[in-house]
Amino acid sequence: MKKIVVKFGGSNLRQPQDIDRVVNVVQAYQRPLVLVVSAFYGITNALIACVQAAREGAGTKAALAESQNYTQTLRALKKQILEANISDPEHRARTEQALGARLDQLDRYLTGIHCIGDVPTFVNDAILSYGERLSSLLLTEVLLSRGIAAREALPEDIGLITDGVFGNSACDFAASTASVSAALADDVVFVVPGFYGIDAQGKTTLFGRGGSDYSAASIAACISAESLDVWKDVDGFLSADPGAVSAPRSISQLNYLEAAELSYFGAKILHPRTVEPLFDRDIPIRILNITQPERGLQPYTIIDAQRHVTRDVVKSVSSTDDVAILKLHGPGVGFKAGILAQVTNTLDQHGINIKSVLTAQTAINILLARDHLDAAYAALSEHHLAGVVNVSCDDAVAIVAVVGDGVLDASDVGSAIASRALSAALAGGVRVRLAAAGASEVAAYMLVQQEDRKLALRLVHEEFFGK
Incomplete structure (x- = not known):
């Protein structure tokens, strides 16, 4: 029987x-699973801040004390979680000791930053992976305490190999598939920390911010899973952000391309790269809501390869x-050969991703993530x-x-979609x-003025879905 990745x-x-x-939820499946878990809410952000503080205050007693205070806070939090979820004192003590050993490792990394006065990329990735490492250990022990046969499976132990790009790696499926599939074959519930894999030398490399979704999809691809079930606290994909429009509709089915574009353009349900490992493998993604237990294992949204144009x-x-414009001005930039190649090469050398490019005769407009704008401006100005x-x-x-699907169709309906959206926004100011x-x-x-974003979203949503 194929396994489900959850x-x-x-x-x-x-x-x-x-x-x-x-x-x-795990008990409701009543079958062996592969669980992929993220860090507890806010932990990764706190680790990022901790690394930044250590980098800025490297070598100072105050910065070192701040790092040590944070790991002590983590110890207290994990102890609180243990006391709430594991009743047996001996089991709780063993788990606390194991968590303590992992936090000691984190402490050593943070102390090392202060000793060398720098944060190498491989150290940064290792530190930020600890939120997931703590979650997987903790959840495994809680499952065992409830009588569920569970086993922790770290990426370094199952051979989840990446391409070695620190901070934004991709899974090397040729190197990973056989080892991951063999390591996760037993009939138990495996618990895998998301967000990271290891390179060919065994160093931790992150799959990018929010990359636990991509981790889960990669593992699902490696083991040819029955499905990838993603549990959220919302009713799947909706017709718009419920914080911007009233009563958005739930979307029961999307194809891989639609889900990828929605994620790319701001929907928070999935990481934009989640569909990438599954696209050619026909493994569906099911979005379920953990706050609606009465629905059981019935998903709100199913994402698969089926392409269907709705009415x-x-x-x-x-x-x-999360977007910014970098504009290159010149009377012939749209005509002169090689300019765009130089731009993309320069930005690539600085690790800057381009979201989109729109060109004209006198300007090249490059869309970037907001936090890449300053670095891109400096690189191209120089x-x-x-x-x-x-x-x-x-x-x-x-x-x-x-x-x-059908937005760019040549039919009258498809060809009118983009103009209807633009007209609705312009008519509303x-x-x-x-x-x-x-x-x-x-x-x-x-692309609209930032302060007009919610207005534009509401007007365009009303155009296609009504008030």
Whole structure:
């Protein structure tokens, strides 16, 4: 029997009592599973802040004390979770000792930063993986305490090999599939910490922020899973952000492309790369809500390879303000050969990802993540590209996208979608900076002033779904 890979995110792990919900879900399956877990809510952010503080205050007693205080806080939190979830004193003591050993390792990494006055990339990735390492150990022991046959399976033990890119790695399936499949073959519940794998030399490499979804998808691909079940605290994918529109509709089915574009354009349900390992393997992703136990194992949204154009075409309207524009000005930048290649090479050398590029005769507009803007501006300003007379940047923008199979269809219905979205936004007073269609088969988007994002989202949603 094929196994199901089940993913629990940080939103499922906020309070000590949330562990009970997770255990109840595991029991409901009544079969061996592979669980992939994130860090408890807020832990990764705190580790990032801890590393940053250590980097800025390297060598100072105050910074070292701050790091030690944080690990002590983690010890207290994990002890609180243990007391709430493991009743047997001896089992609780053994688990506390095992968690303590892992926290001692984290302490050593943080102390090392102060000793060398720097944070090497491999050390940064190792430190940030500890939120997941603590979650997997803790959940395994809780499951065992409830009579469930469970076993922790660390990526380094099962051979989840990556391409070795620190901070944003990808799974090396040729190197991983056989070992991961063999390591997870027994009829027990395996608990795997998400977010990281190891490179060919055994060093920890992260799958990028929010990468536990990608971890789970990669493992599902390696073992040819029956499905990837992602447990959230919301009703699957919706027609829009419920914080911006009233009564958005639930979406029962999406294809891989639609889900990827929605995630890319701001939907928080999945990491944008989650569908990547599953795309050619026909493994469905099922989105379930852990706060709705009465639904049992019935998903709100199923994501698979089936492509279906609905009557209204648009399935969801998504938005994000994690975007900025870097603009290269010059009277012939759109005509001069080689400029775009120089730009992409320069940004790649600085580890900067390009979201999109829109060109004209006198300008090249490059869309980037907001936190990459300063580094990209500095890199291109220093490069002195021939034909570029000025480089400017703007982070007061946001993206609003319409997503659905058929958005770019040549039929009258499909060809009108992008113009309907743009017209609805403009008619409502939204300041549209740029609009684009054609890059994706299932999405079209517009760039608007950041303060107009929610207005644009509401107006476009009303255009396709009504008030």
